[in-house]
Amino acid sequence: MRSRTREEVEQEPPITYQLDERVAVERFREPSVRGFAEDVLRALGASAEEARINADGVVTASLWWHPGQHQGLEKLFRYARRMRNGGIVPDARMTWVRERPAAALLDANRGLGYVAARRAMDRAVEMARRVGVAMVGVRHSNHFGIAGFHAKRAADAGLIGISMTNAGAEMAPWGATRPILGTNPWGMAVPRAGGRDAIVLDMALTQSGKGMMRWLRRAGLPMPDHWALTPAGARTTDPDAAMKGPLLPIGDYKGYGLSLITDILTGVLTGSLFGAQVFQDDENYDVAHTMIAIDIEAFMERVEFEERLERLIADVLGAPPIDPDKPVQLPGQAEQERARHRLKSGVPMDPKTVVRLRALAEDLGVPFSLEPAREPTPPQAG
Amino acid sequence: MRSRTREEVEQEPPITYQLDERVAVERFREPSVRGFAEDVLRALGASAEEARINADGVVTASLWWHPGQHQGLEKLFRYARRMRNGGIVPDARMTWVRERPAAALLDANRGLGYVAARRAMDRAVEMARRVGVAMVGVRHSNHFGIAGFHAKRAADAGLIGISMTNAGAEMAPWGATRPILGTNPWGMAVPRAGGRDAIVLDMALTQSGKGMMRWLRRAGLPMPDHWALTPAGARTTDPDAAMKGPLLPIGDYKGYGLSLITDILTGVLTGSLFGAQVFQDDENYDVAHTMIAIDIEAFMERVEFEERLERLIADVLGAPPIDPDKPVQLPGQAEQERARHRLKSGVPMDPKTVVRLRALAEDLGVPFSLEPAREPTPPQAG
Numbered sequence: 001m002r003s004r005t006r007e008e009v010e011q012e013p014p015i016t017y018q019l020d021e022r023v024a025v026e027r028f029r030e031p032s033v034r035g036f037a038e039d040v041l042r043a044l045g046a047s048a049e050e051a052r053i054n055a056d057g058v059v060t061a062s063l064w065w066h067p068g069q070h071q072g073l074e075k076l077f078r079y080a081r082r083m084r085n086g087g088i089v090p091d092a093r094m095t096w097v098r099e100r101p102a103a104a105l106l107d108a109n110r111g112l113g114y115v116a117a118r119r120a121m122d123r124a125v126e127m128a129r130r131v132g133v134a135m136v137g138v139r140h141s142n143h144f145g146i147a148g149f150h151a152k153r154a155a156d157a158g159l160i161g162i163s164m165t166n167a168g169a170e171m172a173p174w175g176a177t178r179p180i181l182g183t184n185p186w187g188m189a190v191p192r193a194g195g196r197d198a199i200v201l202d203m204a205l206t207q208s209g210k211g212m213m214r215w216l217r218r219a220g221l222p223m224p225d226h227w228a229l230t231p232a233g234a235r236t237t238d239p240d241a242a243m244k245g246p247l248l249p250i251g252d253y254k255g256y257g258l259s260l261i262t263d264i265l266t267g268v269l270t271g272s273l274f275g276a277q278v279f280q281d282d283e284n285y286d287v288a289h290t291m292i293a294i295d296i297e298a299f300m301e302r303v304e305f306e307e308r309l310e311r312l313i314a315d316v317l318g319a320p321p322i323d324p325d326k327p328v329q330l331p332g333q334a335e336q337e338r339a340r341h342r343l344k345s346g347v348p349m350d351p352k353t354v355v356r357l358r359a360l361a362e363d364l365g366v367p368f369s370l371e372p373a374r375e376p377t378p379p380q381a382g
Numbered sequence: 383m384r385s386r387t388r389e390e391v392e393q394e395p396p397i398t399y400q401l402d403e404r405v406a407v408e409r410f411r412e413p414s415v416r417g418f419a420e421d422v423l424r425a426l427g428a429s430a431e432e433a434r435i436n437a438d439g440v441v442t443a444s445l446w447w448h449p450g451q452h453q454g455l456e457k458l459f460r461y462a463r464r465m466r467n468g469g470i471v472p473d474a475r476m477t478w479v480r481e482r483p484a485a486a487l488l489d490a491n492r493g494l495g496y497v498a499a500r501r502a503m504d505r506a507v508e509m510a511r512r513v514g515v516a517m518v519g520v521r522h523s524n525h526f527g528i529a530g531f532h533a534k535r536a537a538d539a540g541l542i543g544i545s546m547t548n549a550g551a552e553m554a555p556w557g558a559t560r561p562i563l564g565t566n567p568w569g570m571a572v573p574r575a576g577g578r579d580a581i582v583l584d585m586a587l588t589q590s591g592k593g594m595m596r597w598l599r600r601a602g603l604p605m606p607d608h609w610a611l612t613p614a615g616a617r618t619t620d621p622d623a624a625m626k627g628p629l630l631p632i633g634d635y636k637g638y639g640l641s642l643i644t645d646i647l648t649g650v651l652t653g654s655l656f657g658a659q660v661f662q663d664d665e666n667y668d669v670a671h672t673m674i675a676i677d678i679e680a681f682m683e684r685v686e687f688e689e690r691l692e693r694l695i696a697d698v699l700g701a702p703p704i705d706p707d708k709p710v711q712l713p714g715q716a717e718q719e720r721a722r723h724r725l726k727s728g729v730p731m732d733p734k735t736v737v738r739l740r741a742l743a744e745d746l747g748v749p750f751s752l753e754p755a756r757e758p759t760p761p762q763a764g
Contacts, residue, residue: 098680098681100513100514100677100680101483101484101512101513101514102483102484102510102513102514102515102516102680103513103514103515103676103677103680103681104514105681128484130483131482131483131484131485131513132482132483132484132485132486132516132517133484133485133515133516133517133674134484134514134515135514135515135676137681160646160647160651172701173698173699173701173710174710174711175703175704175705175708175710175711176701176702176703176704176710177701177702177703177704178701178702180697180698180701181698188639188640188643190643190646199639199642199643199646201636201639201640201642201643203633203636203639203640205633207633207634226608229704232704233704250632250633250634250636250637251585251587251589251632251633251637252589252632253713254583254585254632255632255633256713257570257583257585257713258570258583258585260581260583260694260698260712260713261570261572261581261583261713263694264542264572264581264691264694265542265676267694268687268690268691268694269542269676269678269681269682269687270681270682271681271682271686274690274694275693275694275697275698276697292515294485294517294647294651295482295485296651298480298482298484298485299480299485299487299519299651299652299653300487300651300652300653304653305650305651308650308656309646309650311657312642312645312646312649312650312656312657315562315657315658316555316562316563316642316657317555319554319555319558319559319560319562320558320559320560321557321558321559322557322558322559322611322614322615323557326557328555328556328557328558329556329557330642331635331638331639331642331643
């Protein structure tokens with residue numbers, strides 16, 4: 001692997017937006033990707049509604065993100081394995097175990113994480129409309145996918161949404177070497193007027209993730225030195241040296257604190273696993289999520305909020321960029337613009353993923369229906 | 383100023399805990415500091431209750447933090463100036479302008495920020511006990527002090543507390559040079575059983591603040607290169623070169639997104655100033671805060687929560703440290719331990735602050751009642 005200086009690494013354009021050109025990807029028409037994902041999930045036992053929600057989640061990840069982030073159709077392999085070993089129960093009967101006017105707890109009964117989180121956020125939205133603000137916890141769930149996807153669900157309904165989840169231990173407490181806490185991602189979404197894209201912040205509480213580190217390793221590229229430590233706790237730019245070490249939190253001890261409290265708000269408070277236990281047993285991930293919905297109209301008339309928000313956004317977007325070629329962006333803007341682009345140019349996938357999807361389809365007796373994108377293709381209605 | 387390598391900077395012990403020895407401080411007995419702060423606030427027109435709350439805030443900052451962070455009695459000068467120019471209205475009549483079962487909005491009517499935030503959090507606690515979760519916004523307020531202090535108020539009542547505020551523009555949108563957003567600090571606090579210190583995360587959404595940069599400049603020390611940029615947007619380890627540039631957010635674009643959404647949840651949503659406007663007019667800061675309280679018992683029996691939380695904490699604290707001399711700490715642990723130590727050893731103050739406090743006391747006709755700490759002094763009851 002070619003070693004580069006710190007300066008070279010820093011001059012790198014943002015990594016997640018640029019790697020398509022370095023490791024070849026294949027592109028497929030979005031409707032065929034969505035339909036294929038639904039077919040696979042149906043064949044694994046998901047109900048039609050579940051397949052639709054879960055396919056929407058993984059396709060959104062494929063539209064928003066880099067294949068190296070491994071949140072798109074790559075997730076189907078894990079779902080398939082776990083729907084077969086009992087770790088995920090398709091069409092699970094989820095039950096409301098606690099209910100207060102502004103708080104509720106959903107037992108997902110090992111059902112699909114995307115589905116449990118969707119139901120929880122929808123419930124939070126419904127409650128927040130009645131009482132102003134609401135928080136819904138989910139226990140005994142599975143991988144819930146994109147945090148921002150669930151937060152955006154509230155924004156699509158006109159509310160401010162916050163979603164968070166615990167996750168497998170990959171972050172060490174600040175100053176330690178043993179991973180005890182997860183990347184514990186947060187999504188936060190704010191609706192905008194006039195059909196504009198919502199603000200959607202989607203962030204792990206670590207600087208980056210193992211998925212991108214694996215991609216860089218494969219591409220023979222170094223990583224920034226604040227992503228992860230070696231198992232002994234040393235800084236490194238070699239993804240390989242840090243693959244078994246802890247990921248570094250955002251803001252040093254601050255991200256550690258945020259991750260700890262996120263685990264308390266999700267795993268500890270809902271009755272799921274927490275800390276180093278969550279996500280360890282492939283047959284029982286026992287993940288927890290927490291959804292918060294905030295009704296804007298509990299605080300202010302909507303039209304006034306919208307006008308004020310657009311003024312803030314204008315100031316933010318008007319800030320002079322350091323690099324004149326890179327104007328300021330809103331959180332989620334790149335993702336949503338990329339999604340529109342990919343609806344035309346096709347959904348990028350790692351060729352290795354495509355080979356595995358073909359095998360999975362064959363195994364399930366599902367037609368391999370991914371259609372290669374032809375350039376230029378007309379816009380598709382997602 | 384001696385220039386040091388990046389490696390030397392990284393080997394520095396955590397700066398906020400180590401500077402006492404580099405710039406001399408004077409130490410005073412805590413009860414005398416508290417009494418003096420109350421006397422000053424009373425002389426400026428605060429009611430007895432307001433003076434008690436506000437003095438508790440600034441004394442807590444002096445007990446928890448480094449004088450260079452400038453959140454302790456140093457804040458009295460600003461409060462005095464603004465209580466005289468009308469920016470802060472002592473004994474202001476604060477009014478509840480909106481009320482829903484889980485949401486409310488308090489108009490602080492330019493009153494003391496510490497007092498408005500206290501009332502808002504107390505209200506959030508009361509509502510959360512009834513409905514499970516509650517969020518209270520505050521508009522037309524002032525500097526609210528320590529975010530963690532207000533979050534801890536909920537934890538002291540047995541709930542999980544979250545507090546946030548907007549602040550003067552010091553952070554640029556990611557990739558830009560012009561500050562539009564504040565450090566917009568968050569406090570998050572979780573109660574523990576058996577009289578143990580609460581977990582208290584208190585964090586600005588920037589890596590550090592101008593206060594510590596000024597202190598380093600005065601001490602002739604460099605700063606880490608991820609704290610702030612020059613006005614042109616270049617990285618630097620020279621605090622002087624960055625004093626007029628933007629502070630850097632935690633987690634790169636993530637902290638920018640968090641700060642933007644915090645300003646939306648506070649300034650935009652409550653009807654206060656937001657973005658680059660807030661904190662600009664010394665006679666009308668018009669700051670906004672948001673307090674969230676979460677009733678643990680809406681989700682789980684308290685005793686079960688406590689047992690689960692202690693298990694997580696044991697795992698976290700048991701993680702092997704990189705440096706054997708620096709065991710893992712919980713968020714807020716160093717601050718609360720330092721406070722207990724300072725109750726005995728005295729409250730450290732910058733000698734320049736002491737000179738100014740003496741002048742302020744004289745000006746207000748208040749006795750200068752700070753009593754120098756004698757080592758060793760017996761513990762004081764705060």
